[in-house]
Amino acid sequence: MSEQIKYRTRVAPSPTGDPHVGLLRNALYNYFLARQSGGQFILRIEDTDQAREVEGSIDRILAALNWIGTVPDEGPFKQSDYKDEYLKLAKELINKGHAYYCFCSSERLDQLRAEQAKNHQAPRYDRKCRELDKAESEKRSLTEPHVIRMKMPDDEEIVLRDAVKGEVKFNSNEIDDQVIIKSDGFPTYHLASVVDDHLMKINLMLRSDEWLSSSPKHLMLYRYFGWDLPTFAHLPLILNLDRTKISKRKNDTSVLSYKAKGYHPLAMAHFLMFCGWNPEKTQDTYSFADYEKLFSLDRVGKSPAVFDIKKLDWLSHQYFNQDKIDDVFAAYLVWLGDKAENTEVEELFIKLARENHSAAQAMLDIVRMRADYFTQYSATAATFFNQDKLGQLSAVDLLQDGKIDKVEAIKALELVKQSISKIEKSWYDEKSAEKRSKQLNEYFRQVQPAELSPAAYLHPTRVAITGEKQSMNMFEYLSVYLLMDKGVAEIEHRLDHAAAILKNENN
Numbered sequence: 001m002s003e004q005i006k007y008r009t010r011v012a013p014s015p016t017g018d019p020h021v022g023l024l025r026n027a028l029y030n031y032f033l034a035r036q037s038g039g040q041f042i043l044r045i046e047d048t049d050q051a052r053e054v055e056g057s058i059d060r061i062l063a064a065l066n067w068i069g070t071v072p073d074e075g076p077f078k079q080s081d082y083k084d085e086y087l088k089l090a091k092e093l094i095n096k097g098h099a100y101y102c103f104c105s106s107e108r109l110d111q112l113r114a115e116q117a118k119n120h121q122a123p124r125y126d127r128k129c130r131e132l133d134k135a136e137s138e139k140r141s142l143t144e145p146h147v148i149r150m151k152m153p154d155d156e157e158i159v160l161r162d163a164v165k166g167e168v169k170f171n172s173n174e175i176d177d178q179v180i181i182k183s184d185g186f187p188t189y190h191l192a193s194v195v196d197d198h199l200m201k202i203n204l205m206l207r208s209d210e211w212l213s214s215s216p217k218h219l220m221l222y223r224y225f226g227w228d229l230p231t232f233a234h235l236p237l238i239l240n241l242d243r244t245k246i247s248k249r250k251n252d253t254s255v256l257s258y259k260a261k262g263y264h265p266l267a268m269a270h271f272l273m274f275c276g277w278n279p280e281k282t283q284d285t286y287s288f289a290d291y292e293k294l295f296s297l298d299r300v301g302k303s304p305a306v307f308d309i310k311k312l313d314w315l316s317h318q319y320f321n322q323d324k325i326d327d328v329f330a331a332y333l334v335w336l337g338d339k340a341e342n343t344e345v346e347e348l349f350i351k352l353a354r355e356n357h358s359a360a361q362a363m364l365d366i367v368r369m370r371a372d373y374f375t376q377y378s379a380t381a382a383t384f385f386n387q388d389k390l391g392q393l394s395a396v397d398l399l400q401d402g403k404i405d406k407v408e409a410i411k412a413l414e415l416v417k418q419s420i421s422k423i424e425k426s427w428y429d430e431k432s433a434e435k436r437s438k439q440l441n442e443y444f445r446q447v448q449p450a451e452l453s454p455a456a457y458l459h460p461t462r463v464a465i466t467g468e469k470q471s472m473n474m475f476e477y478l479s480v481y482l483l484m485d486k487g488v489a490e491i492e493h494r495l496d497h498a499a500a501i502l503k504n505e506n507n
């Protein structure tokens with residue numbers, strides 16, 4: 001039996017702002033491949049393009065990885081800390097005849113590119129400095145601005161064996177003599193990423209499809225250095241719904257913005273796992289242990305994945321509704337605490353949570369059935385705190401525009417008040433809000449007097465209690481209110497208040 005290779009995998013983001021959803025998808029795949037083989041998952045920060053660096057990016061990358069749960073085993077390592085190492089290795093390539101100093105000015109290169117464009121040729125360096133005398137270039141390099149370029153061979157078919165794409169062939173004549181050290185002495189992505197993957201002993205190298213075309217340059221660098229190749233795997237691109245490459249303009253691509261909106265992290269993980277991968281048999285929800293067991297590169301597709309936010313919303317709903325309510329409650333409070341500013345409703349909720357844990361939790365238990373993520377929770381909870389509407393109650397609304405008889409309505413309000421005071425104590429002990437509201441519904445049906453029509457009985461009651469003319473489920477509302485301190489008294493007061501409005505009505 002062959003021994004399982006322990007995979008050392010990595011993600012290598014550039015610190016250029018908010019971590020992208022694509023990074024997180026790649027992190028998940030890398031993380032599970034490392035986990036399932038007993039290897040390590042490494043975070044490397046590719047900060048060799050210092051002009052593009054955005055302050056705070058590394059913290060944000062770590063926050064995104066932590067939120068989803070793909071915490072790196074090693075790192076973050078920063079490439080800028082190893083600047084001299086890359087230069088040393090690039091000079092080694094010059095000595096071996098695989099690279100050369102290039103002194104061409106940017107003006108010359110611009111002119112070259114303009115001419116090539118005019119002749120409908122692909123932009124390429126014309127290798128002018130490749131033929132310079134080695135000793136002379138060495139000398140010039142001490143005083144003149146320069147870059148270092150790698151030599152691409154002529155007339156060679158370079159073959160990539162990719163774990164996802166299969167065999168991909170490149171014609172070396174179509175590939176530029178890539179700059180590997182820039183004029184500021186920093187390496188380009190190509191050199192730095194190959195050197196680091198080698199030095200960090202990465203043996204399974206996953207990255208997005210957009211880098212596929214760079215692979216022949218990387219394969220050549222491995223050959224020039226005489227290093228063993230890792231397994232390469234290029235992961236499908238993620239697209240907008242209209243099948244253009246995912247962009248900020250059409251989608252929210254920032255991982256942390258989904259965290260800020262209060263999405264369930266496992267829903268985000270599920271959503272991103274399926275941006276490119278499909279298990280043999282699907283299930284509704286997954287744990288990290290499931291992915292560790294099920295994930296395999298064999299089932300990663302070649303074609304791009306589509307980012308459909310509606311699916312993410314739906315998943316977030318599923319995951320929150322299958323969690324224990326205590327966990328959702330705790331997570332929601334943490335989320336509220338992390339928010340820079342809370343809305344009025346959120347402040348009311350926090351106050352309720354402090355004063356009456358079970359009423360607040362019951363409210364959340366109802367809210368989670370109606371909303372997908374925490375920002376929506378806050379909007380949905382608003383109906384429970386909607387006191388203004390009670391002050392605007394009118395006879396017209398209570399009597400459904402005259403469809404309900406006033407005398408019957410007044411009677412219903414009084415009967416409901418009596419029934420509420422007689423609710424069994426055991427009802428309060430039921431843990432699930434859904435069951436509690438169903439039981440309340442049942443109870444109201446039992447005590448409903450035969451002489452009153454259901455509409456006359458329930459409509460004025462609902463409007464009196466919730467202040468809402470339509471849509472609000474009164475039993476859900478009550479199932480929360482009756483748990484509140486002075487909740488019964490408050491409901492009785494609302495019923496009396498509505499009855500008084502009807503009694504004062506002179507028609």
Ligand code: GLU
Pocket residue numbers: 011012013014046189193206207208211
């Ligand atoms: N720095 C590259 C990026 O941010 C990493 C590509 C790779 O994984 O090699 O996309």
